[in-house]
Amino acid sequence: MASNRNLLVLPGDGIGPEVMNEVRKIIAWMGKKRAVGFDITEDLVGGAALDKHGVPLSDDAMKTALEADAVLFGSVGGPKWDTADFSKKPERGLLRLRKEMDLFANLRPAKVFDALVDASSLKPEIVKGLDIMIIRELTSGVYFGEPRGRHVNAAGEVEAFDTQRYTAPEIRRVCAVAFELARKRKNKVLSSEKANVMHTGVLWREEATKLHKEKYSDVKLDHMYADALAMQLLRAPKEFDVIVTDNLFGDILSDEASMLTGSLGLLPSASLGAPDATGRRKALYEPIHGSAPDIAGKGLANPIAQTLSYAMMLRYSFDLGKEADLVETAVENVLKAGYRTGDLLVGKTDGVKKVGTQEMGDAIVKELDRLS
Amino acid sequence: MASNRNLLVLPGDGIGPEVMNEVRKIIAWMGKKRAVGFDITEDLVGGAALDKHGVPLSDDAMKTALEADAVLFGSVGGPKWDTADFSKKPERGLLRLRKEMDLFANLRPAKVFDALVDASSLKPEIVKGLDIMIIRELTSGVYFGEPRGRHVNAAGEVEAFDTQRYTAPEIRRVCAVAFELARKRKNKVLSSEKANVMHTGVLWREEATKLHKEKYSDVKLDHMYADALAMQLLRAPKEFDVIVTDNLFGDILSDEASMLTGSLGLLPSASLGAPDATGRRKALYEPIHGSAPDIAGKGLANPIAQTLSYAMMLRYSFDLGKEADLVETAVENVLKAGYRTGDLLVGKTDGVKKVGTQEMGDAIVKELDRLS
Numbered sequence: 239m240a241s242n243r244n245l246l247v248l249p250g251d252g253i254g255p256e257v258m259n260e261v262r263k264i265i266a267w268m269g270k271k272r273a274v275g276f277d278i279t280e281d282l283v284g285g286a287a288l289d290k291h292g293v294p295l296s297d298d299a300m301k302t303a304l305e306a307d308a309v310l311f312g313s314v315g316g317p318k319w320d321t322a323d324f325s326k327k328p329e330r331g332l333l334r335l336r337k338e339m340d341l342f343a344n345l346r347p348a349k350v351f352d353a354l355v356d357a358s359s360l361k362p363e364i365v366k367g368l369d370i371m372i373i374r375e376l377t378s379g380v381y382f383g384e385p386r387g388r389h390v391n392a393a394g395e396v397e398a399f400d401t402q403r404y405t406a407p408e409i410r411r412v413c414a415v416a417f418e419l420a421r422k423r424k425n426k427v428l429s430s431e432k433a434n435v436m437h438t439g440v441l442w443r444e445e446a447t448k449l450h451k452e453k454y455s456d457v458k459l460d461h462m463y464a465d466a467l468a469m470q471l472l473r474a475p476k477e478f479d480v481i482v483t484d485n486l487f488g489d490i491l492s493d494e495a496s497m498l499t500g501s502l503g504l505l506p507s508a509s510l511g512a513p514d515a516t517g518r519r520k521a522l523y524e525p526i527h528g529s530a531p532d533i534a535g536k537g538l539a540n541p542i543a544q545t546l547s548y549a550m551m552l553r554y555s556f557d558l559g560k561e562a563d564l565v566e567t568a569v570e571n572v573l574k575a576g577y578r579t580g581d582l583l584v585g586k587t588d589g590v591k592k593v594g595t596q597e598m599g600d601a602i603v604k605e606l607d608r609l610s
Numbered sequence: 611m612a613s614n615r616n617l618l619v620l621p622g623d624g625i626g627p628e629v630m631n632e633v634r635k636i637i638a639w640m641g642k643k644r645a646v647g648f649d650i651t652e653d654l655v656g657g658a659a660l661d662k663h664g665v666p667l668s669d670d671a672m673k674t675a676l677e678a679d680a681v682l683f684g685s686v687g688g689p690k691w692d693t694a695d696f697s698k699k700p701e702r703g704l705l706r707l708r709k710e711m712d713l714f715a716n717l718r719p720a721k722v723f724d725a726l727v728d729a730s731s732l733k734p735e736i737v738k739g740l741d742i743m744i745i746r747e748l749t750s751g752v753y754f755g756e757p758r759g760r761h762v763n764a765a766g767e768v769e770a771f772d773t774q775r776y777t778a779p780e781i782r783r784v785c786a787v788a789f790e791l792a793r794k795r796k797n798k799v800l801s802s803e804k805a806n807v808m809h810t811g812v813l814w815r816e817e818a819t820k821l822h823k824e825k826y827s828d829v830k831l832d833h834m835y836a837d838a839l840a841m842q843l844l845r846a847p848k849e850f851d852v853i854v855t856d857n858l859f860g861d862i863l864s865d866e867a868s869m870l871t872g873s874l875g876l877l878p879s880a881s882l883g884a885p886d887a888t889g890r891r892k893a894l895y896e897p898i899h900g901s902a903p904d905i906a907g908k909g910l911a912n913p914i915a916q917t918l919s920y921a922m923m924l925r926y927s928f929d930l931g932k933e934a935d936l937v938e939t940a941v942e943n944v945l946k947a948g949y950r951t952g953d954l955l956v957g958k959t960d961g962v963k964k965v966g967t968q969e970m971g972d973a974i975v976k977e978l979d980r981l982s
C-alpha cells in the first residue's frame with residue numbers, strides 16, 4: 239500500500255527478530271483493516287550488522303534512518319559479540335542512531351495493566367491504574383560532558399572526573415516535549431533535579447520555569463528534588479503524570495518507575511528528536527527489554543513490549559491516537575483473558591493460558607479483529 | 611559518672627530538643643543500670659545557634675565537636691530562619707560539622723520492624739525482615755567537585771556545569787568502611803556506580819576491587835550499576851546487606867531504601883570520619899527526619915529515630931554492641947506492644963496505643979528495665 243509513512247525496521251539480535259515478526263502481523267492488519275500503511279525498509283543492526291558488514295550499523299542503514307519518519311528497533315547484543323572491540327559492540331549501533339538522529343528526549347512510560355497488578359512488588363492499591371511517563375534527557379549531561387577522563391592530580395593521586403553540563407536550549411527542548419505530552423495526558427509536569435546542590439540543577443529549574451511561563455502556563459508545573467522523587471515514586475506513584483529530568487537522574491528514576499510495574503517485558507519506549515519544518519520529530523521506538531539471548535529462537539519471548547513500541551510510534555510519530563488506543567486495548571484484553579508468556583507467570587496462575595511468542599501475537603491480532 | 615567518653619549533644623531546632631530529651635532518659639538509664647557513662651557537653655546548632663550567636667554553629671561548638679568522641683545531633687531549620695542568608699542557613703551548621711570533621715562515610719540503615727511491616731508500600735513478603743545498610747560517600751563527588759558554576763559558552767548559550775571527581779584514596783577509604791561493617795553483618799558488600807558510562811565509575815569499580823583483593827578478600831564483593839540497583843531494591847531488597855556507593859547515587863538510593871520501610875520516623879544515620887591513632891573515628895549520629903516545625907513543641911514527635919541514632923553511636927563509636935542491641939530490642943518490643951506516635955498510625959490500628967513523645971520515651975525505658 240502506498241503511503242507517506244516511511245518506516246525503518248531494525249529487528250537486531252536475540253529475541254528482536256521474533257518479537258518483530260509478531261508486530262509485522264499487526265502492521266499488516268492495520269494496513270488491511272484500517273488503511274494505515276507504511277513504506278517499510280528493513281535493515282540490520284547490532285551483532286547481525288557486525289557479522290555482515292563488520293560494523294554494528296552500516297552507513298547505508300544510518301542514512302535510511304535519517305530519512306525515515308520513524309525507526310522501529312528490536313534489541314541488540316549477545317554472547318557471540320561480547321568480545322568485540324569497544325567501537326564495534328552491538329550497542330554502538332543503537333548509540334550511533336541516537337546520536338546522529340539527535341534523539342534527546344527519551345519517553346519511558348510505566349503503566350500497570352489491571353490483569354498484572356499482582357506482578358508488582360508493591361501493594362495492589364498503590365500501583366493499580368498506574369500510568370506515568372518519565373521523560374529523560376538523553377544526549378547531554380554527565381554521560382557526555384567534557385572534560386572527562388583520569389589523571390594523576392597535584393597530590394600524586396589517581397583521580398577520575400566526569401562533567402555534568404547543560405545548556406539552556408538543551409533543557410528547554412526536552413521540557414517542551416514534556417509540556418506538549420502533558421497536554422495530551424493529565425496536563426501536569428513534574429520537573430526533577432538537585433537544584434539545592436548542583437549548578438546544572440539550578441539552571442534546569444530556572445529554564446523549566448521560564449519556558450512554562452512563556453509558552454505552557456496552561457499546564458501545571460511542579461518541581462521536586464531527585465532524591466525526594468525516588469521516595470515518592472515508592473510511596474504514592476499515582477500522584478505523578480509526566481516527569482521530566484536529566485540524563486543521569488532519568489536513567490535511575492525511569493528504571494525505578496519501570497520496576498513499579500513488576501513486568502519489564504511489557505514496557506516500550508520512544509526517543510524523539512527535534513521537530514522539522516513540518517513539525518515531525520525524528521523518532522526511534524524500542525522495548526526497554528534487551529535481546530535475551532538465553533531464550534532467543536525458542537518462541538518463548540514476549541512480543542508485547544515491541545507491540546506497544548509500535549503503538550507509541552502510531553501515537554507520537556503519526557498522530558494515529560485511535561489506532562494506538564486500539565492496539566493498547568487489544569493487549570490489555572489479551573492479558574485480561576489470561577494469555578501469558580513465560581516472563582509473566584508470577585503469582586496466581588489460575589485461569590491463565592501459557593503461550594509462546596506467536597500465540598501471543600496471534601491472540602492480539604484476533605482481539606484487534608474482535609474490537610473493530 | 612567519670613568516663614572516657616566525650617559526647618557532644620546538639621539538639622538543634624524544631625522537634626530536635628523534644629526527641630533528644632527522651633534519649634537523655636535512656637542515657638541516664640544506661641549510666642545507672644549498665645555503668646555506661648558519658649561526659650556530656652551540650653551546645654546549640656542551626657536556628658538556635660543563629661539566634662544566640664549570629665551563626666548556625668559557633669567556633670566554640672565546632673571546636674568541642676572536633677574534640678568529642680561522638681556528636682549526637684537532632685535536627686535543624688524552621689520557617690523562622692527560611693529567609694536567612696545562604697551562609698547562615700541552619701543547614702550550614704550541619705554542613706560545617708560534616709566538612710571540618712571530614713565525615714566521608716554516611717551510614718544509612720533501612721530496617722523493617724515486624725510490627726510495622728504494613729507501613730511499607732511494598733508487599734509484606736518483600737520487606738519483612740529487611741535489614742540493609744547503605745554507605746554513601748559524603749564529602750566528594752558531583753556536589754563538591756570543581757569547576758562548577760555557569761557561563762555563556764562559545765555558542766552564546768547559558769551553560770551550567772558540575773564536576774564529578776573522585777580520587778583513588780577517597781574511594782578506598784569509604785569502601786574500607788563498607789568492608790569492615792560487612793564483617794560484623796552478613797559479610798557481603800555490593801558496590802554500585804555507572805562504570806559503563808562514567809570515568810569516575812570505572813575508577814570506583816577498580817579501586818573497590820583492588821582494596822577487596824588486598825585486604826578484605828574474606829568478604830563477598832559484587833558490583834551493580836546504580837540504575838539496576840534502583841530496580842533490584844524494589845524487586846528483592848532482602849538480597850542486599852551492605853551497599854557502598856558515591857555521593858550522588860547514595861543520595862538517591864539511600865532515600866529509595868528508606869522509603870522501602872514506610873516509616874521514616876524510625877530511621878537513624880551515622881556519619882564517620884577517618885580513624886585516629888587509637889582506631890576511633892570522628893562520628894556524628896542523627897535521625898534522617900527533619901525538624902518538623904509543624905509539630906514541634908506539641909509533644910507529638912516520634913523519638914525512635916533519635917533513640918536508634920544513639921544506639922548506632924553505642925555500636926560504632928564505643929563498641930558497645932550489646933548495649934546497642936538492648937536499645938534496639940527495647941524499641942522493637944515497644945512497637946510490638948502497639949505503642950505508636952502519630953506518624954506511625956497507618957494501616958491497621960487495632961491493638962494500637964496512640965502515644966506522645968514522652969510516653970514513647972518512657973515506654974522504651976520501661977522496656978529496658980524489663981529486658982535487663
Ligand SMILES: [Mg+2]
Pocket residue numbers: 488489490493837838
Ligand atoms: Mg537506566
Ligand SMILES: [Mg+2]
Pocket residue numbers: 465466860861862865
Ligand atoms: Mg537524599
